[in-house]
Amino acid sequence: MPADPLKLMIVDDHPVVRDGLRGMFDHVADIEVVAEASDGFEALAMARKTGPHVVLMDLRMPGLDGVGAIQRLRADHPEIKVVVLTTYDTDADVARAMAAGVAGYLLKDAPREELHRAVRTAAAGGAVLAPSVASALMSRPAAQEPSPRELEVLRLVARGSANKEIARALLISETTVKTHLKHVFAKLGVDSRAAAVVVAMERGLL
């Protein structure tokens, strides 16, 4: 006897996925898909228009991507619960989503029952995490993030630049470049530029 079905919005840039999700909630009595969007800007507009209770959102999208959309969405409508539904469970993605204040984080291999449950739980104020995401949140030692300037240096390292070239490019001395890199190594727990770029890429920092 749900007088008011739960209003759900779907945000994903892939038509296939949007259709799949819509189909998965098609015959669910207490949940109604009231809107679809293919990027962050569309999501904001549709949220204003249709006032969903829960939003299922992909993170990687063209234009305004998931995290940006979540931040703006929560600023405009703090009562809307956002559940991330994505293919990736990398540290960087999970961390950014958590920081943006999501109610759940699921992976796209989730079966339909789990999605139904997640939407209901989120609407009720609960939190839902995919198992691998939960463990990712546990097992992190410190997660020291390089500063913006340090990342700038690291990006040039990833392109194969020598310290001297980096110094010229960034208009600083080679000594400073070395200092930045020393700090990057410490923060990423490595001791070579090759390992540093690998770790940074894996964490989604580059």
Add this chain to the structure above:
Amino acid sequence: MPADPLKLMIVDDHPVVRDGLRGMFDHVADIEVVAEASDGFEALAMARKTGPHVVLMDLRMPGLDGVGAIQRLRADHPEIKVVVLTTYDTDADVARAMAAGVAGYLLKDAPREELHRAVRTAAAGGAVLAPSVASALMSRPAAQEPSPRELEVLRLVARGSANKEIARALLISETTVKTHLKHVFAKLGVDSRAAAVVVAMERGLL
């Protein structure tokens, strides 16, 4: 008046995507989805059972992945046309799929009409490529592949190992390590180990 509708099989490890694809072909008169599979092994079994004309297949799957499945599928049933439908258009993925003999390569952001067209074209013996894939195939200068041994060295470089450590690990002299790396640099068009690992990762070699 299609006496025989086109038989289509869907292979993807994400339930959401399978449902979405099924829905996209639901009201298409001349195409019938006769099977679904969530990994390569299941795909082979279902293909034998249902004899599809066209297979829509993801590349990244647990167990037997897309390329392996395509190879075996084409060995067993050369008449089946395989269309790859994936999120990624990296050089390595495209190249491997092409080598396996696919009839098409589409990205998951393709609209439904394009999917319909692709399936029909493939069944008729034609080829379908997403625009970005087509251009990826054009713009490649030579694509010198490092040898197996060279890649083995590069993998250790990516872990941050020094040449001396790599030499010990692979039971060869440091000189040989440097020679291998020199060749890797030349083949990848770089001049530092940091850039080499980045290029290798982007090409899916690591």
Add this chain to the structure above:
DNA sequence: CACCCCATCCTCCGAAAGGGGGATGGAGGG
């Protein structure tokens, strides 16, 4: 006002990396 982080700069120094040559034996293809 302390305190910490960031960005910038410094010296000294040994160890690593990378570029230039060249050499060998074996496998595979035309």
Add this chain to the structure above:
DNA sequence: CCCTCCATCCCCCTTTCGGAGGATGGGGTG
């Protein structure tokens, strides 16, 4: 049979890295 690729090794030499130790000024924040 020749030629190419691979894997292995050698010399020499210059440049670059990376470690260790600092220092300075500027922003924030408690």
